[in-house]
Each structure stands twice: as C-alpha cells, then as structure tokens.
Amino acid sequence: MEFEILKEDAKSGARRGRLTTAHGVVETPVFMDVGTLGTVKALEPRDLKELKSQVVLGNTYHLLLRPGPEVISAAGGLHKFMRWEGPILTDSGGFQVFSLAKMRKFSEEGCRFNSHLDGHEFFLGPEESMEMQRVIGSDIAMVFDECLPYPCDRERAVASVERTLRWAVRSKAAPHAEHQAVFGIVQGGVYDDIRRHCAEELVKIGFDGYAIGGVSVGEPEQFMYQAVEASVPYLPKDKPRYVMGLGVMHQMAECVARGVDMFDCVIPTRIARHGTAITRTGNLAIKAAKYAFDQSPVEPGCECYCCRNFTRSYVRHLIACGEILGLRLLTIHNVWRLNEFMREMREALDNDCFVEWKASVLSSMQPQNKGETND
C-alpha cells in the first residue's frame, strides 16, 4: 500500500492525499461506508459504485460470529463473497467487544466474550483478530486494541494503553495477507501525554497508517478534537491518519483541518433507516407532517438517485409505512451527501481554499443540526 500526499494546506493541517491499495486508489480525505456484515445495509455494490463510495468497512467481530471464517474462506475472501471489487478496511473487533459483547473478560491474551447473538463463547486477541482479517482479505487491517470508555481515570488509561501497545506488537508480528496493510490505533482517552506516548510507541513499531481510536464514545466534542491534536503531531506525515467512528460533517471538517485523512461512521446509513436525511445545512426528519404534501426532492439541488426521482411526500410515505424502498432511498441520499461533502472538501484542497470552504460550509449549517427545517 502506498500513500502519496498531493497537497498540504498552507493555512491548516489539512492534506490532500492518495492511497493506493491492492483493490484500487482512494482519494483522501475520504469517508468510508460501514458494511459490518459484508454489506452496506440497504445498498448493493453497484449502488456503492454509482454513489462513488471508495472504501467499504467489514467487521472482524461480526463476520467471525456469522458466517464464520470457514464460509468466508470458502468464498475466497470477503471481496469475492460480497462482490465488492474496491478497497475493504476491517475493524479488528476491539471496539465491538467493548460495545457489543455483554459478558466479556479481558486478559493479557485478549478478550473472552459471549456472542451478543446467542451467548456462544468466543475468544479474540491480536493473533485471532489478525487471522480473521487475513481470511477476510481486507486491504487494510486494524490492530486489536482496547477501547477506553469515557470517562476513565488516568491509572486505568495508562495500563490499558500499555496493553494496547503490547497487542499492537503482536498484531504486527502475526501473519497477514500478502496485500494487506496494517494500521495501528492510538488510544489514551482524554490524556494528552498518554496519547502522545501511545502514538510515539506505535510509530516505533511501524505501521502502514495510524488511527485515532477511543473518540465518539460519549465525550464532549472538544475532547474529540483534543484527542486528535494530542496524537497527530507525533504521527509520521507520510502515512494516512484515520479517526475511527466519525461521520458528522462538521466534525470531519474539523478533523481534516487538524491533519486527518480518513473517517468511517454508521451515522449516515443508520439515521437513514430511522428516517433522517442529511443535507448540507443539517438533518431533516422526513417523517414530519409538514412534508406530507411536499413535492420537492429530499434535498433540492442534490443529484443523487433519490433526489433526482422522488419527492419528500413519497419518501415520507415509504418511511412511515416501514417500506424497504424508503430505507434504501434515504441511505442512497445520505451516502451520496457525505461522499459529495468529502469530494467538495478535496476540491477545495486542490484549489487552495480549504479554510474558506470550511468556514462557508459550517456557517450554513443549522447549529447542532437539531430539529429545525431545512427547506
């Protein structure tokens, strides 16, 4: 895997880059679609192509539970299994055992947990996670890490980060697929010096890219930026940086300004299924009565399949009835919206006007995106 920096912004920490993986080129900054179980929910691979999505995420945790490594292996890897020819990034399962598994026990070896599906017992450690990611055949594998909750006291954060670092060494040493890049993950909670230490130690181990983890776990927004600011300066310039779990537009713009290249998030697809459309000015709850007779598209001016062909009135009807097409159309719109957002961001970087673009976009957004109309 190669990462090339095409341009560095003069007025911020932002970079315009290009990541070359075994399954294609990724223009950064990029938003990556979450496809936990080998599918971006409600979308087909051909939709993703049309929506200009660049990378799909797969989940080690979920795919380990179902369908299991044997099935993925028999298919010849996840690309062939799900018929997605583009790049795939896999999460290691570290976050999932933290957020999903009910019964879990961490040890130096890894984490013993019970499946959230049926209680069946599993074990995931650095070696197990890397082996599963090898079978999946993702283009980018993530190290198995421990995600700290918020809040978290300093003593625990120190101990956890030391373990995460030992696990990072083991993850790197474990066999992985020939074409597979491996990213380390910076942890450390809200403690700047621990973040720095973690970043520096990861760089010594040496990875193809670096993620900032443990954000968007319930902490106030400024801590999120603080975690980025405490990590980025200690990461190599020539490697991609990835903030895990972020997908809110203004948050991504702020992180790019601080030197981040990659993001992923469930938000666009999840809120679509719950009836919320993302627009450039904020969120729009399509279920609201005021849209019952509205003959305009979900987002006027949008060029996605949903907005080119259907009305708010119709989409509202579908969502109100729980129709599958409603979930699909809103998912199409939201994924397109975020991809467009990132494309505009890259264009602004190409044209040396990122800071101006960011200011203009942020000022046109509803404060906190809460509830107001956007028509």
Added chain:
RNA sequence: GCGGGAGUAGAUCAAUUGGUUAGAUCAACAGAUUGUGAUUCUGUGGGUUGCGGGUUCGAGUCCCGUCUCCUGCC
C-alpha cells in the same frame, strides 16, 4: 313493533360490589443514534366516558328518558 347487547383518546379495548387526577396498546407528533441496531430507544399531545336529567358525600359504573349501532323474534 317487541326482546337482548353495546356506546370510554384518531383506532382497538381496560377501569374490583359506586371510591385518588379514567389507563394500555397501536396511530399521530417531537427528539435520540458517532470503529452498525432497518422494522430501535426516549419523550409529548390527545377524553364534557353518545346526549339530557336523577339518586348519592362521591357516577364510566346505579335509575329514568333519548339517540345511534349490533343481534334475535314477529
């Protein structure tokens, strides 16, 4: 025409021999969602208990009248 039954929130129904401010579920409406949760979570509004009178300290509940619907008989 006669007998029996039923009328309670937008819908379907609760509410102890008469006893706190008439509840639930769906629907409606409003929020939430950050390394995935479609059919999820949280909250809000909504009632002259068909109508009118009476008994009672107190009536959705008992009595009288009346209206509407269901059902049976002639």
